[in-house]
Amino acid sequence: MNLKELQEQFLNSVLCDSFDEGIKKSMIPGGKLDKVSCLQAYKNDYTARLSSALGDNFESIWTILGDEDFFKLTHHYIKEHPSSHYDLGEFGNELPNFLINHELPYLSELAILEIEFRRLFNSSPSLSVDQEKLAALGDPSEVRFNITSLSYLSSSKFPLYRIWELRGQNSEEKFKKIEWKPENFFMYNSTGTVQVLFLSNNQKDLLKALISGQTLGAALEKLEGIEEVEVQELFTNLVINNLIVDLK
Amino acid sequence: MSLSPNKALKEKMVGVGLRTDHYSHLEESPKTKVDFFEALTENHLGSKGRPYQILEHIRKDYPLTFHGVSLNIAHHTGINFDYLKKVKELVTPFEPMVISDHLCWTGAPESNLHNLLPFPYNQETLNFLCDRVDQVQNYLNRVFVLENLSAYFDYTQSNMSEWDFLKELSLRSGCQILLDVNNIYVNSVNQKFDAKEYLETIPDQSIAEIHLAGFTDMGDFLFDTHSKPVYPEVWELYKLATKKAPHAPTLIEWDDDIPEFNILQNEAIKAKKIIEEVHFEP
Structure with missing residues (x-):
């Protein structure tokens, strides 16, 4: 039996429900293990390792569900979605879809938030627009404000961030x-750390329009109810937190 | 940057694995009693954020080694050069003393088992691995280092011992060996062989680094968990290993149930004392 056949048989034994007879014939188990318990040890280790990765990557979901329900969930997920990436930090990117019909309706959005947080955490901050260029800005209504892509705008009917904040706590x-x-x-x-701004509905809509590439004037035109103080507060935050990376 | 044997001996280099649990401690107290840190390659491949900044911060004061788990060099499909390219891009600015991974396979491209898996030790796999090592070394343009793994079974298709295989591989391909003394001990108990014969067979100058860690006794077998202090039996074997390879830096690994930094550091200090006993005391 060649290397390819042995590796395929071993892989199938770990991923599928039954152990391959061919690999059993080729194994000399160590310790006091027999062939089945040896394969079972590798199978258990696979599930434990990937479950642990999901626990690290989606800690808030683990906190919400508790051990029993979380690990039931991870076992199902692992069966349906084998890892195809070398980095366990990437494992679970299909979890938001997997959770879409979960009885807790906010879990899918929470999973997206976890993925977005990791993306931001693992990124190097980009340079913001020159402050002099900003100060010299005349009429801003025709300007397109290019907002940093190292960001995530969330709008939910659930208090997602408040839930996410409790991750890992006895909460x-x-x-x-x-x-x-x-x-x-x-x-x-x-700045190298992940931070958050809470927004009113109007601020959220304005920021969404700016991110989509609209000029400030065009964005404001569609937001009849927005107050000047909301616009000022949003822009103050964008400027002092270096979130505007370019002007067009 | 390569590590000269005399420099390592003079400085008695003992390091510890760099883990996220210790980031805050190392930022607050960067002066430690260890001589170098080993970064897990995969922890930093996709990151330019805090993990990368910590690496830059640590590198100002300490040499680094990079230790990977995903090269998958023994899988029949061949080297993943996209992965290797990312490794090269990551490690080059840090001028690491050693770049290593494991002599094993870890799964198929579409289903990674994220485990370090054994393969049969025979002429067919030796020829195959020599070719793969050659590809890796040519791509990285440096000597590559491979670690002996802990395994819980062997194959009926093996007709060489693990230690003879490692020796032949290093001599034929020019790769070096990361000698994990804990893995040798674990395998010697599980697979019932003489750990000293293993150590004696490995060519001294092929050893680039030594790893030490703790295992867990599962009753039916010893399990390489990296979740405990180094066992006395492993310290005894370590004395032979460091005597044989005084040039090789030693690394304490602790990956699960990770203790406070000081406990990890104490294991490194213990290794330093053994190096002194072995090399400097009459």
Whole structure:
């Protein structure tokens, strides 16, 4: 039997429900293990390793579900989605879709937030637009503000960030105290650490329009109810946190 | 940058694995009693954020080694050059003393098992591995270092011992060996062979680095968990290993149930004392 056949048989034994007879014939187990318990040890290790990676990558979901339900979930996920990446930090990118019909309706969005946080955490901040260029800006209504791509704009009917903040904590009491109302926030990395701004609905809509490439004037035209103070507050935050990377 | 044997002996280089659990401690207290840090290659491949900044911060004060788990050099499909390209781009600015991975396969491209898996030790796989090592070394333009792994079974298709295979591979391909003394001990108990014969067979100058770690006794077998202090039996074997390869830096690995930095550092200090006993005391 050649290397290719042996490796395929071993792989199938770990990934599938039954152990391949061919690989069993080729194995000399160590210790007091027999062939089945040896293969089972590798199979268990595979599931444990990938479950642990999902626990690291989606800690908030683990916190919400608790050990039993979380590991039931990870076992199903691992069976449907084998890892195809060398980096376990990338494992679980299909989890938001996998959770789309979960009885807790915010879990899928929470999984997206975890993925976005990791993306921001692992990125190097980009340079912001020259402050002099900003100061020299005349009428801003025709300007397109290029907002850093190291960001994530979230708008949910659930208090996602408040839930996410409780990850890894024994948080039952704190969880009960969460005010269940819609939430908008903008998560970003402009200094090497991930930070967050909470936004009103109008600020969220304005920022969304700017990110999509609209000029400030065009964006404001569609936001009749927005107050000047909301616009000023949003722009102050964008400037002081170096979130504008270019002007066009 | 290569490490000269005399420099390593003079400085008694003992390092520890760089783990996220210790980032804050090392930022606050960068002066330690260890001589170098070993970064897990995969922890830094996709990151230019905090993990990368920590690496830059550590490199200002310490030499680094890079240790990978995903080269998958023994898989029949061949080298993943996209992965190797990323490794090269990552490690080059840090001028590491050693770049290593494991002599094993880890799964197929479409389904990675994320485990270090054995393969049969015979002439067919030796020829295959020599060719693969050659490809890796040519691509990286440096000597590559491969670690002996802990395995819980062997194959009926093996007709060479693990230690003879490692020796032949290093002599034929020019690769060097990361000698994991804990893995030798674990395999010697599980697969019932003489660990000293293993150590004696490996050519002294082929050893580029030594790893030490703790295992877990599962009852039916010893499991290489890297979750405990180094066992006394492994320290005894280490005395022979460091005597044989005084030029090779030693690394303490601790990957699960990771303790406070000081406990890890104490294991490194213990290794330093053994080096002194072995090399400097009459």
